[in-house]
Amino acid sequence: MDLKLSAGDEAFRDEVRAFAAANLPASVVAKTWSGRHFEREDHMAWQRALGRKGWLTYTWPKKYGGPGWNVTQRFLFENVLAEIGAPRILPFGVKMVGPVIYTFGTEEQKARFLPGIRESSVSWCQGYSEPGAGSDLASLRARAVREGDHYVVNGQKTWTSFAHWGDWIFCLVRTDPDKKPQEGISFLLIDMKTPGVTVRPIIMLDGAHHVNDVFLDNVRVPVENRIGQEGAGWTCAKFLLANERLGIAEVPASKRGVQGLRDIARAEGLSDDPSFRDKISDIDLQVAALEMSELRVLSDMAAGGAPGPEVSTLKVRGSEIQQRIAELACEAVGDYGAPYQPELLFRDSNESGIGADHAVPAAARYFNMRKTSIYGGTNEIQKNVMSKMVLGL
Amino acid sequence: MDLAFTPEDIAFRDEVRAFVAANLDRDIADKVAAGKHLVRDDYMRWQQALGRKGWLVYTWPKKHGGPGWSVTQRYIFENVCAEMNAPGIIPFGTKMVGPVIYTFGSEEQKARFLPDIRESTLWWCQGYSEPGSGSDLASLRTRAVRDGDHYVVNGSKTWNTMGHWADWIFCLVRTDTDAKQQEGISFLLIDMKTPGITVKPIIMADGGHEVNEVFFDDVRVPVGNLVGKEGEGWTYAKFLLANERLGIAAIPQSKRGVETLKEIARAETDNGRPLIEDSSFRDKLADLDIQVTALEFTELRALSTMAVGGAPGPEVSFLKIRGSEIQQRITELAVEAVGYYAMPYQPSLLWQGANEEPIGPAYAHQSAPRYFNVRKTSIYGGSNEIQKNVISKMVLGL
Amino acid sequence: MDLSYSDEQKQIKEGVERFVREEYAFETRRKIAATPRGWLPGNWAKFAELGWLGMAFSEEDGGFGGGAVETSIIMEAFGSGLVLEPYLPTVLLGGGALALGGSKAQKDALLAPMIEGKKQFAFAYVEKQSRYNLADVAVTARKDGAGYVLDGHKGVVYNAASADQIFVTARTAGGQRDGKGVTLFVVDADAAGLSRRDYPTQDSLRASELTFRNVKVGADAVIGTLDEGASLVERVVDRAIVGICAEAVGCMDAVNKATLEYIKTRKQFGVAIGKFQVLQHRMVDCFTNAQEARSMTLMASLKIDDPDVDTSRKAASGAKVQIGKSGKFVGQSAVQMHGGMGVTDELSVSHYFKRLTMIDTMFGSQQHHLTRYGNISMAA
Known part of the structure; x- marks a missing residue:
């Protein structure tokens, strides 16, 4: 049992640092540190660079084009990128549909779709939730009716992150309404360019546009675009959700967040305030506990275990921590949390902040982060899962 | 709407203070101030003094022998008593069975039982919970079978507080097993001296004996001791529980508790400075103080509704929840304040x-036992989870 | 990076768990607590025989070359059974002080027999005014010829009544709270002028108040360097913190297991109360808290011997904060979910709760360690 890094690990870490330094534009990094939102191209250019290096799909097995890293290397990779301020890797292709395709897809599907994900030449989005199917995902109603070589899809998906940037969407659809949900x-x-696909923005409480409604109106989808057997979609969905829950804890980003919080506290003259110090220490320790819990899961996985339902606990705590960091930043900036400057938040603007730079996104981020305990299965649903699957209640 | 006391209120407060000063025996007040446990005689001496003055049943209507006080006067009375370290009035007679008897009992029952409650000559206890019926009280199984002029009672009650000191017990019993x-x-x-009643102590986590199991083995109870109608006990039980929840918030006691905590924090030191100057401990004290104030104003709002004729509604469940949480928090902070000297266990000091x-x-030796013991407040009188179910259903309509 | 136990470690774990299972049923423990000593010499002999007393000491000191991970394995299993034998004061504190600060002669005279089960220790570092400041020392050690004379009072000294030797901090120079000028001494428990007032603690252990009046010791009673005892004691205590954190993890897992079992079987309103979502979520929160406590304890056990002193301090304080927080949540929740039974003396649940509460205080509360952690990390 050991937490130390080997010389090889340290060399690896330096290599990742050097790569990121050479391939991440300063303007993108600056957005991370000032809490502004990225444009599509900020993400895609960075992901293409990682793709060229073979690192984008760093969690994939070697035979599908992953780099074959061990748990420690993945951990270091994620942490270095977060420390440096890289945009997060969008998970929809890399961590969600990719593994579904290489696990459940045909050889043709693998050949057709995996390269676009590995190279980030194609942008994916997720069609899961519906207006009437949120926490109760299995009640979804988007209907796919077989018509010769095609499915004709009708229905509506919602909360679709980055659908307005997406080339393709992976969807759960109902092919048999008579069976159990x-x-x-x-x-x-589904190719987003197929006639009948319409995207409508949903503006979030902080003014951001990340998510969308996606309307599917007589959309014709070739049968060969179905992954796995007809009626086996729920298996793929559960597999995907378990993978999602692991990364969703966002530990490296929260570590960076705590660092940012310390910087804000110093700038605000709060670093000697004992109660604010206590609050930072407390959240710092929560992050440390979460990181160690995640490492324990990874260590089990390295020894051949699959991520079990207990990873739900990582999602719950991870979201609470992200929220708490945002809340503390808001507390730290005081009255200068009030001015609202969307131009600065969402667009590449030269406008200057009304308060300090770190104050501009504080409130918006706090509002926005409330989503983390709702998406990816609400924290209440995660606890139901744990209660049933882990505790047997 | 007015927060200020009138001159009459102030005169009343002075009267209560003078009465307490003259009638509360010093040894009792000292025990209360030191957080020591009281014995039966301590309670009885104080309650009988109040009874002689006509103040013991201060919440009762005038026609049943209450003093006819306003909401403000009750509030003043409770607060003065707590401030001056008077023992809490044992609720089983005065706040529980007394109101049930004067609301639902016969004239004979009123004449027979109310005077002893008013004067505190008899000690009452409560027979509600059973080993299998805690939160789900209505599932109780103690059986009372009619046999001529008597009921024959068999079964057991648990979490019976101070039953080992009691002369009488009021019980919920099942008289009809076929009904809902x-x-x-x-x-x-039921008279506790009736043959067939056995009291067995339950020892609490802090080592104390305050609750019991009570066993009934062919206990013969005269039919005249049935309150109201046979089969309607649940109505009376609900009435009683609503009354219980109000006082259970223990706000005056919590106010005194916060003051005691501040004294401890002044006496304790950290790096040579009084603990009360430690910013994080001050934050915790301030937070607690604010919680108590919020609760007190919520209770005052409820009392003010009652003063204009409203009944205590299901929202008083919220007072019980917050009241118990605050009592627990006070004891938790006391443990934190005394540090290592929470560790020694001195039962003879505590109990004898x-x-x-x-x-x-x-002040240190009882801090941990109190912390352990007060965990009960979120369990008894309907657990806090049950209280939330009540609010959810009755107030929010969920 | 590797977080799995080695085969040897697995064997130790199985061994200690077996001992707890076979020798520490709850009713047995109640009987042990009621004996005059409060622990069983037979059990102690078994610990010696199985090598648990020497587990974390180097082979050169007569031990078996393990470290904080092995200590954690043992303490966790002890926590799961609320084991009463004085492993913490004897092995982690007294033994720890000898290992870190003892001379060869002191180790030969004290550590080797301790590992064989022939000596027990107590560690007197608390004073009435000291709270959690290990350098707040009013007990004095005055130079007297070649040796010293100790005077003053020490409080809440665990296992003093059973100990053969008492380790005690005393001031040899400086003001009452100066870091420099504290010296650690070892004193025979039967030394002239040393008197005790013995008592049980809330969690059924035994402790004493100690009064030193003209207690004479030789120059060889100094452990480590004269006047530099505060940092030695801090190291010893930080390592012991990891041990009690592991003990708390054992307590939490055991009490969670008991609570889970209880809410699966206790019926109200015609169903097991574990069917109510409010209890399910609380139980999940208990599980999560225990997992976090385990994670932080593991982290601390892997970092406590880091050569960077701030890293090891932060590790100890970080784990202690988590244990305080999780222990309180799990303990209070276990009582609540057991309902009335939880506040009685009859079930194990209240005993776990009491031990977890005392662990939060021992070596510094959650608040104390949060502040300590903040002082280190904000300075960095």
């Missing part, structure tokens, strides 16, 4:  | 009032 679902890949 | 759960229950008054010298500071 979980059994009539299939997993379809 | 709530409909087969009756409310019986022995003259043994405390190992740490005098």
